[in-house]
Amino acid sequence: MASAAGGAAAAVAEELVRPPLKNLDAFLTRVKIDPNQVFSDSEADLLAVVFHEQQAAAIVALDQQLTLPVHSIGVMEVLLGVDESTAGDWIERTRLFFKLCDPAIVPKVKRRYSLLAYRLALQCMKQNMAIKAAAPLKTAITMLQTCAPQHITSLHGIFCQVCLLARLNTVAEPVLNIDCFQIEVSGSPEHDTRNILLYFHYGGMIYTGLKNYKRALEFFAAAVQVPGETMSAISMAAYKKYVLLALIVWGYMPPTTSRGSAATSAWSQHQSPNARIYRILADRFPKMSPKDFEHYVGEHVAVFNDDGNLGLVKQCLTRLYRHRIKRLTETFITLSLADIAKRVELAAPADAEQHIVAMVADKEIFASINSVTGMVSFHDDPEQYDDEETLLKLLSHLETARQIYDKITETDLSLRTDVTYIRKSMMNEHSAANDDAVDMDIEMIMP
Numbered sequence: 001m002a003s004a005a006g007g008a009a010a011a012v013a014e015e016l017v018r019p020p021l022k023n024l025d026a027f028l029t030r031v032k033i034d035p036n037q038v039f040s041d042s043e044a045d046l047l048a049v050v051f052h053e054q055q056a057a058a059i060v061a062l063d064q065q066l067t068l069p070v071h072s073i074g075v076m077e078v079l080l081g082v083d084e085s086t087a088g089d090w091i092e093r094t095r096l097f098f099k100l101c102d103p104a105i106v107p108k109v110k111r112r113y114s115l116l117a118y119r120l121a122l123q124c125m126k127q128n129m130a131i132k133a134a135a136p137l138k139t140a141i142t143m144l145q146t147c148a149p150q151h152i153t154s155l156h157g158i159f160c161q162v163c164l165l166a167r168l169n170t171v172a173e174p175v176l177n178i179d180c181f182q183i184e185v186s187g188s189p190e191h192d193t194r195n196i197l198l199y200f201h202y203g204g205m206i207y208t209g210l211k212n213y214k215r216a217l218e219f220f221a222a223a224v225q226v227p228g229e230t231m232s233a234i235s236m237a238a239y240k241k242y243v244l245l246a247l248i249v250w251g252y253m254p255p256t257t258s259r260g261s262a263a264t265s266a267w268s269q270h271q272s273p274n275a276r277i278y279r280i281l282a283d284r285f286p287k288m289s290p291k292d293f294e295h296y297v298g299e300h301v302a303v304f305n306d307d308g309n310l311g312l313v314k315q316c317l318t319r320l321y322r323h324r325i326k327r328l329t330e331t332f333i334t335l336s337l338a339d340i341a342k343r344v345e346l347a348a349p350a351d352a353e354q355h356i357v358a359m360v361a362d363k364e365i366f367a368s369i370n371s372v373t374g375m376v377s378f379h380d381d382p383e384q385y386d387d388e389e390t391l392l393k394l395l396s397h398l399e400t401a402r403q404i405y406d407k408i409t410e411t412d413l414s415l416r417t418d419v420t421y422i423r424k425s426m427m428n429e430h431s432a433a434n435d436d437a438v439d440m441d442i443e444m445i446m447p
Helices: 002-017 024-033 041-053 055-064 072-081 090-100 103-108 110-126 131-147 156-165 169-176 189-209 213-225 233-249 259-268 273-287 290-299 301-306 310-329 337-344 349-361 388-416 419-429 435-445
Strands: 334-336 367-370 375-378
Touching: 024 041, 024 055, 024 072, 041 055, 041 072, 055 072, 072 090, 072 103, 072 110, 090 110, 090 131, 103 110, 103 131, 110 131, 110 156, 131 156, 131 169, 156 169, 156 189, 169 189, 189 213, 189 233, 213 233, 233 273, 233 310, 273 290, 290 301, 290 310, 301 310, 310 337, 310 349, 334 337, 337 349, 337 375, 349 367
Parallel strands: none
Antiparallel strands: 334 375, 367 375
């Protein structure tokens, strides 16, 4: 208690020593005395008023009195305080800040640092210059994840949005490839939920553009599973793309044996008729002929087009042909190109040859074509999986599984001692009949 009182007294004494933030000069004096000084929320509010009233002078101070990286916190506060829509080259100054900022300040000012990056992204998108926000946001996320590894930061969602608008899928890919197991909480549940939804939805779209469909499926499935009292438009959009990618990758929708797939099944029954169109397509797809598929798509082409999914739907037709060819390999050892074209309902033997060549290149099937006779021979996988490369890949998968197990165990232990989680679970069990009784039960459970 004495040490706490002593600390409080020291903080009060420090406040008395600091010059009050009445104007720009007072701010500059504070920054020059201690460049690493962190401003409180109340001080930041005062600074915003000062910078709005003296915006031109504040900009001049950036050029003449504050330098990066020494005065990183001061520069950040000025950029946050001025009006970005009227501050001239605010975008370029902010980009320079993220390029030269002292990394040591980030752990101390994470919220303000994130806010500046977020405002930069919004301003760049507003002026149709999303490409200018991509590199600064990537830098900011890297700095924030240095403080909290494997966290989804408050910038992940808008970063993916910026990269999509700027068509910078390869820039976003290294950030998306980092598996995140925790969420950086901003204090606003609505903002956090939206950020997570945007991250997984836009991340899935980026992976789709990169043709990494399996990873895209993971992201769209995660977007569908984000908890919420009501279904958002973002979740529904992710569900639709999930359905189409599942058909492209697997040729069917996975069974509803997990919470995620169960959620997609439940959501497909939502009152939105558009969602049911996708679910019906998924249910019929495995037994559809190409003509049936084209007829169904023709009936609902306006819906697919309005959703921006017509390109994926067309890829489903290509995959339908491939899936039908692959099924032939389970029955036949040899077939002619003409016979394959007839069985798969392709227009000509040349179309069958084109599909088979592509499938062999992608290692979907193993086959050889006799160009003289037009006969196709199907083979077993020649890979014996007994080399060093296979062993290293297996060890890598085992290590990944171990890490996931450790993370699940850690999360489980954390939930077991989380009062809020326990209370909600017990209230669900007791149908919230008696809050006082639940509280008493929790007190008995907790050490």
